[in-house]
Amino acid sequence: MAPPSFLRPLTRSRLSGEIEGILLEGIIGGKLRVGEKLPTERELAADLDVNRSTVRAALGKLESLELVEIRHGDGVYVKDFRRSSNLELILALTRMDEHQRDSVISSLLRLRTIFGPDMAFLASQNRTDDHLRSLREVIRESRLSVLEKDILVHHVIALASTNVLYLLLLNFFNKFMFEYGYLYFEDPENARRSVLFHREIYQALKGKNGRKARKIMEDVMKFSEDAVAGRLKKQDHAGR
Amino acid sequence: MAPPSFLRPLTRSRLSGEIEGILLEGIIGGKLRVGEKLPTERELAADLDVNRSTVRAALGKLESLELVEIRHGDGVYVKDFRRSSNLELILALTRMDEHQRDSVISSLLRLRTIFGPDMAFLASQNRTDDHLRSLREVIRESRLSVLEKDILVHHVIALASTNVLYLLLLNFFNKFMFEYGYLYFEDPENARRSVLFHREIYQALKGKNGRKARKIMEDVMKFSEDAVAGRLKKQDHAGR
């Protein structure tokens, strides 16, 4: 049984997460300069009135985001976030700065349009019968929304492509889809289009037709990129 | 003064890092199944004969890698690493499994060949005079090795493209370059080729010549992809 759609999964909050957010804002916002030394863990703990271990948890996360460098016996230093390679940081950016959100989404869609067709091509060449079966099951499954189906279809294609980078990038896109997918799927016409796409790409993979797979994916990516871009522009005009 | 080249930067080890590695191997290696509940923090601490806070640090990192899900009041559960979107995981994979290393490098080079040209195109359209100046400085700077120059040149191009995703992906590639760049640059002919490339792409960006920028990058990417692929194949044949 699917839960009512108006219930979004809410996130548990941790105290360390709040601290993480504060420091993250300081770094991204430029209040903490690159190379600058942060206050010591003991100082931060005292200033924030929390325990040192809580501060350490927050700093550990920031280290994972490649925003700080922790040097044993020395201190914690701010790194250049523009040199980070952590995709999670992108998500944090969009949630922080409303203005940058659209820019990120555009960048994201462009990248997808660029590598999607190649991924489809590789999938058509490397797919196994297992992949086909998974695709069939997803497409048939009536309990899933079109958005959910779309995510799963792309996931199978990424798996079939045998390119781990493509798979990983797609996993990242899917996170975005959960948050912003409505921008595309709220239009029933777009939803219909996706259902059609699922059937077509399935046939192309089944027939190992690389050229066709590439073309189908290219069309879908370009279309959705334009659609969302237009959607954002309209929202932007209305907003101000 | 540049340090002697035979000195590679060595990594400080943390106890929590070791624990992280053990659990990571268990998850990637399949010994811990998806959805499985890990032993409690207290149990792990007792079994490994370390403090619970050390175990928590390790689990925190695994959470950042999206390999486990920590549920307050419940336990820690194994997630499907094929659904992770953390690029750091890819690096961990290559360092763990010698066999998968080549596969990852191939995937990486393919992705780069796919999006590199578009990145160059965007850079040629959006570059500012500041970008050009940075490029000039990097190309001229005689104290840098060709590898270091190449990394910086690409970084400036990524910055100029204004696509945050391209920038981030390139940052990731650069990490690989530090570890595996020798596969390409140990051949002096390839190094010469790169120097030439730097000059050409600079001219294309200067003239805002999108078509040319795209073409130049495409040629370089394809060439290096083939070169490294051939290099890996040869090494593979010799190795067994």
Next chain:
DNA sequence: AATGGTCCAGTGGTCGGGCCACCCAACCAC
């Protein structure tokens, strides 16, 4: 002057033990 050794205050890493917030399953009352 330059080099290398020693020491020391400060910092992050680990330890141990404790309490709190939360989850879950079992049980109970209706």
Next chain:
DNA sequence: GTGGTTGGGTGGCCCGACCACTGGACCATT
């Protein structure tokens, strides 16, 4: 069934302490 209660077990956080490591000051040697 349904909803409320209870209790054991889990992760989150706290406290205080010690260990491992760094950087700088100081000193002895060359």
